[in-house]
Amino acid sequence: MKTTTTLILALALSLTAKANGFEKAMCEALSQMDSAQTTAQILETANTFGRIAGTAQAEWLPRYYATQCYIQMGFNSKLEAATRDEYLDLAQSFVDEAMKLKADLSEMYALQAMLHTARLVIDPMSRGQQMMAQSAKALAISLELNPNNPRATYLQLSNEIGQAKFFGKDVSVFCPRINGLYASWDELNKVPDLYPSWGKEDVAQLRKMCAE
């Protein structure tokens, strides 16, 4: 998720004497998130957003990103299942807080869907059916709130492709939608500063299997 925009923004704000403390902290945290590679770094980033969330009680954005970090931990297959579930519990507690605030609910529901998928991956045999249904439901709500949400569209595609792969179905049927999403990404992704804007690289990854 390396973007130069956040770095420039951070620099610009740091030069402004009257920079808003919250925005400054968020920018620094976002650039920390960009460069986080190891598990320790991701957890540190999660902590950073956790601190911002603790002080900025009415803001949904730090909670969104803290959730995203913990979901990333939840997907880490090198960790024990119980630990992964604990991180996802933390992620869920941030989601629950954010949902009560003035948040972009479409983005929150998309993130919630990703959380359900992370739970599924930990134990697909026993959680498969239940978590798949919950993830699909959350994405349906997300798209109802904002049909143009590119992240929700991406996650929906990702879920469907995952399921098709499991059943050995041909995934090239998804290519038109993948290419379409990639082409219109920038148009769909016109969001305010600090808002979640990730996903184009993930769609690019999906495109790779279509190039064949």
Add this chain to the structure above:
Amino acid sequence: MKSIVPLLTVLALNFATSAQTISGKITDVQGAPLTGCNILVKGTFLGASSGADGHFYFEAQPLDTAVVQVSFMGFESVEKTFFNLEKGKNITLNIVLRESFNTLKAVTVTAGRYGTGEVSEVAVLSSLDVATTAGALADVSAAMQTLPGTIRNGESGKLLVRGGTANETGTYIDGILVHKPYTSSAPNTAVRGRFNPFMFSGTAFSTGAYSAEYGQALSSILVMNTNEMPNEETLNLSLMTVGTDLAGTKKWKNGAITASANYMNLAPYMALVPQNYTWLQAPESFGGAVSFRQKTAKNGMVKVYATIDNASLQQQRQNLDTQLDENIGVQNRNRFVNANFKERVGAKWVFKGGASYTLNSDAFATGKGQMQERFEGVHAKINATYQVSERTHAKFGSDYFYTNFYQGFGSAEMLADSTVTTFEKKHTAFAEINHYVSKNLVINAGLRSEFSVRTNAFNLAPRLALAYQFKNEQQVSVAFGRFFQDPDNVFLVVNNQLGAENATHYIISYNKAWKKRTLRTEAYYKNYDGLVKINDKGIFTNAGYGYAYGADVFYRDSKTIKNGDFWVSYSFIQTERNYLNYNELATPSFVNAHTLNVVYKHWFSALRSQLGATLSVGSPRPHNNPNQSHFMADKLPAYKSLDLNWSFLYRENIIFHASISNVLGFKNVFGYNYSNIPDANGVLARSPIVPAANQFFFVGCFITLSKSGSANQLDKL
């Protein structure tokens, strides 16, 4: 970028001269460093995470007062306040964090307990496990027979635990008693449990020393908890070689209802596959079930579960005395309703309660005449759990039991030549305290009292259990308890004043868990007293007694073999009784001294299939041959069986399943029937009691229809 650099330097210099550093080290109570803790100055965005050595460091703008908060997942947060800070003075603080008390990670009593879901952390069998265990054919009690402490008797099909008879295990749904958990069958032809494992989200199986909340079971209890809310509306169709099943689920905002109907008929199957017995009417049954769930206003739930089942069969056997063929017909009508509720009141109280009603009638017809049995049972119960403190909770409650049993005999011409009845009302109360001395030590003590209207007597049954967990996921647990159970109704109709039989259990267990592997070992001693005995005058008394001791080992591993999951269970038991018509202490004929079960499941992702295999071996059971002078002198051949099953995920919502029991075709003998009339050589002739068929084949197709199209009965397999 040239103009920016000097600006940055100025800012940096400004920052440096007025900065104040906050640093230190975070450790746990043993002094080990904690990595990844979150340290923050409240009300600001300043803070840091602790590094690999527990150290942290960050710079802050000068503050007059600072409240520093340290938090970490799984630990109690700590806050430190600093007043009147000198400008520029650096703050050093070293913090020790204590683990927070979380009942999910604390020790739980495991002596004599196996559970899934909220009952215990030592997860053993989920509903998915039950259905994929080869040889169990999705019967909960059959799947339990692959666990240690159980004995498999092929001629009965029921669950026998640690030297106890099948009656000594009580079956409960949502905490309410199921009086008749098994289907009815001809004598020495196996029955099965009545319940579909997918109705249940958690199963707790106790091999002894169970909670004071339950009674009237000398050996063990099986507690099944019905599912909570379903995810979506579905229609499930099952097509099998033995019959069909249709179930539909509808849900609304806070509730759901599932209704199902099933029809089984083994006639087509028995026409194809040769049977050891002659069937004049192959087993046939039809029934239905309804399951209703509704969340109540606050945090509660009301559930109602009802089933109707009608079954019949007719077998032909040779009468050893007359050498003539006889017909045995069985007709069973079973009606069962269970309603229960759970409600949380305030922060500290949880109330649970419910009632069940069972009406079971069996009609047995032989050439000589008819026997009718009619059983009616009610169980009503109410419990309250009070959270005294974070570490202690108390549970108490009361039950009411009512049973009414009628047995009628008649010749073919005139029914009810003679009838006998018995009934009983019981009032019980119990209290139990569960206290966590620490996260690693828990004590559970309880007392149960039962009053019998029939004998006008009451009994007192203490229970005590303790568990201590130590390093590396190891745990030792001990349990003790006294248990009372009324004799079976067939004895009570003869002597209505028979008192309760009783047993005292002493259990010690050691468990260890690794990543995806579990080891359980347990040793026990049971003392039986007050068992039903028939003296030489034919009078029924409570003069029987006995003992049982043994050890079990259980090892489950879903890690070592990739995509494979297996468990090995070995039980050893020594037991003797002097009861019923025994003249001396002897090992009962339903006991295998050694039992070994190996269950294996493998997932082939390329084939989207799961293979299951179960190997069961039981050492020779004792057997009483009336031709021998010594009692229980003979031994039956050892029991051996290898069962296989295969599940194939054909499409997202279609699954095929096939299973074969006793693949290697071992000839198992479960006992002998003896003639009453000696033959020409003075020997009593006998015929072996064998399974209805040496091998059982099953093929089924399961289809799920739902709006999303992605639901399937994979959970069912």
